[in-house]
Amino acid sequence: xxxxxxxxxxxxxxxxxxxxEEMINQRxxxxxxxxxxxxxxxFVLMTGVVFAKDIEQYIKNIFNNTNEAIDMAIxxxxxxxxxxxxxxxxxxxxxxxxxxxxDFNLNVAFQFxxxxxxxxxxxxxxxxITNEHQKVVYQSQFQYxxxxxxxxxxxxxxWMNEPIKLTDTIFTDSILFGxxxxxxxxxxxxxxVKSLNVTYEDDTKxxxxxxxxxxxxxxxxxxxxxNISYKLAEKNEYVEFCTGTLSPTGMVVELKLASSFNIRxxxxxxxxxxxxxxxxxxxxNGKEYGLSSFxxxxxxxxxxxxxxxxxxxxxxDKLELxxxxxxxxxxxxxxxx
Amino acid sequence: MKFFKKRDExxxxxxxxxxxxxxxxxxxxxxxxxNLNFEDKEEIVADTFFVLWKNQTKEITDLKAYIAGIxxxxxxxxxxxxxxxxxxxxxxxxxxxxxxxxxxDERDEIDKIEKSLANLKELDFKIVTMFYYSxxxxxxxxxxxxxxxxxxxxxxxxxxxxxxKELGVGx
Numbered sequence: 001x002x003x004x005x006x007x008x009x010x011x012x013x014x015x016x017x018x019x020x021e022e023m024i025n026q027r028x029x030x031x032x033x034x035x036x037x038x039x040x041x042x043f044v045l046m047t048g049v050v051f052a053k054d055i056e057q058y059i060k061n062i063f064n065n066t067n068e069a070i071d072m073a074i075x076x077x078x079x080x081x082x083x084x085x086x087x088x089x090x091x092x093x094x095x096x097x098x099x100x101x102x103d104f105n106l107n108v109a110f111q112f113x114x115x116x117x118x119x120x121x122x123x124x125x126x127x128x129i130t131n132e133h134q135k136v137v138y139q140s141q142f143q144y145x146x147x148x149x150x151x152x153x154x155x156x157x158x159w160m161n162e163p164i165k166l167t168d169t170i171f172t173d174s175i176l177f178g179x180x181x182x183x184x185x186x187x188x189x190x191x192x193v194k195s196l197n198v199t200y201e202d203d204t205k206x207x208x209x210x211x212x213x214x215x216x217x218x219x220x221x222x223x224x225x226x227n228i229s230y231k232l233a234e235k236n237e238y239v240e241f242c243t244g245t246l247s248p249t250g251m252v253v254e255l256k257l258a259s260s261f262n263i264r265x266x267x268x269x270x271x272x273x274x275x276x277x278x279x280x281x282x283x284x285n286g287k288e289y290g291l292s293s294f295x296x297x298x299x300x301x302x303x304x305x306x307x308x309x310x311x312x313x314x315x316x317d318k319l320e321l322x323x324x325x326x327x328x329x330x331x332x333x334x335x336x337x
Numbered sequence: 338m339k340f341f342k343k344r345d346e347x348x349x350x351x352x353x354x355x356x357x358x359x360x361x362x363x364x365x366x367x368x369x370x371x372n373l374n375f376e377d378k379e380e381i382v383a384d385t386f387f388v389l390w391k392n393q394t395k396e397i398t399d400l401k402a403y404i405a406g407i408x409x410x411x412x413x414x415x416x417x418x419x420x421x422x423x424x425x426x427x428x429x430x431x432x433x434x435x436x437x438x439x440x441x442d443e444r445d446e447i448d449k450i451e452k453s454l455a456n457l458k459e460l461d462f463k464i465v466t467m468f469y470y471s472x473x474x475x476x477x478x479x480x481x482x483x484x485x486x487x488x489x490x491x492x493x494x495x496x497x498x499x500x501x502k503e504l505g506v507g508x
Contacts, residue, residue: 002355005382005386006355008379009350009354009390010466011451011465012383012447012451013350013390013469014468015447015454015469016443016447017469018465018469019443019450019504022497022501
């Protein structure tokens with residue numbers, strides 16, 4: 001009787017292993033046969049292409065540092081899958097697995113391979129990312145910038161969640177960079193990694209110094225991603241002007257409040273509002289989207305960032321922007337491109 | 338727990354299944370009596386050991402209690418799926434909470450594939466489990482089963498294709 005149960009369980013495990021193997025294989029050859037394989041290895045899927053739900057989930061899970069808008073974008077095929085080989089040094093191989101880019105965000109998922117034993121996680125330590133214009137996209141060693149030109153292109157980084165151990169020898173980690181909007185378009189990213197942090201299963205840590213250099217070409221669809229612009233539908237006593245830009249991976253709203261209201265004074269008097277994600281709430285499609293960050297200047301101009309809504313969401317013709325300080329809303333309407 | 342680990346520190350699942358199958362079956366019968374049919378009960382037993390295998394990297398101090406916790410959660414899951422109202426609270430309270438992840442979506446998919454492999458030949462069963470469960474090489478499998486390596490490869494390929502088709506990823 002137990003022999004039959006052993007056979008049954010073994011078969012389940014064998015099927016699970018084949019399933020896992022297939023998921024890894026599918027991730028590597030994820031194409032829409034109508035488009036074919038682009039030279040730049042960009043796999044942007046159109047709706048109607050059938051793929052296993054778990055594959056989509058698998059790609060999303062590889063982006064362990066991400067946002068809701070990016071998750072939705074990936075679900076709609078807005079992701080570039082790379083086919084590069086590992087670049088090896090000091091018994092560790094590194095490669096780019098997947099990438100999502102638009103005007104507001106760059107999310108890169110890396111994969112590490114090592115035969116070192118009992119490794120729990122691997123993460124970049126000292127590294128720099130540049131583009132073909134010799135502009136720094138990100139550098140781990142902080143450098144003071146004398147001019148605007150010297151400022152890196154990133155203005156925020158989401159790298160909070162731990163790397164993921166896929167197998168005993170393969171690990172994945174992703175980094176989400178918020179990009180400055182004034183960046184010029186770029187086509188290539190160069191990665192220069194000088195050291196890695198390795199954590200072992202007994203929680204001891206090690207630094208591996210080496211040289212890992214590789215580059216990727218951003219596919220055209222990512223470089224020329226389509227944004228949706230919004231304008232204030234009608235005047236409002238609290239808002240002098242308001243515009244919005246919705247990209248595949250997020251939204252930025254810029255508004256100037258009426259001069260009678262001083263945002264800085266307001267936040268100083270109501271300091272708990274500084275952390276209130278509902279301070280400027282986007283409402284559309286029966287849902288509400290809180291902000292992820294905002295900044296303001298002395299002239300009452302406010303720039304608000306949202307990472308939970310993007311162009312792949314539904315019903316985007318009109319967005320309601322709720323202004324909590326005034327308990328009032330303005331309507332933003334989509335501009336025809 | 339050490340007692341049930343192989344020399345390479347992986348779980349000695351066969352010994353565990355032999356030791357604990359009667360226990361798990363008794364648990365299930367005590368909890369649900371005739372509220373689930375024989376096939377569902379067998380499925381819970383098999384899934385209990387599958388989930389144990391999937392969670393084997395976790396720290397387990399009391400194997401029997403851990404297995405009982407998994408079985409309890411799977412019983413509840415099966416009762417929900419079958420929409421059977423069966424009060425197991427008295428029984429449930431005597432079993433400790435289990436933090437084992439149940440991998441429900443994966444198990445549903447595996448269940449579907451298992452059904453499609455219902456008529457799997459004994460030889461094919463041996464090949465696929467020796468390769469994917471025991472991690473034996475093609476060469477070792479061919480030698481043990483006294484067939485050619487090509488035969489092993491062909492049969493493995495056909496089973497993989499069948500499973501790929503069920504997964505909806507081509508084949």
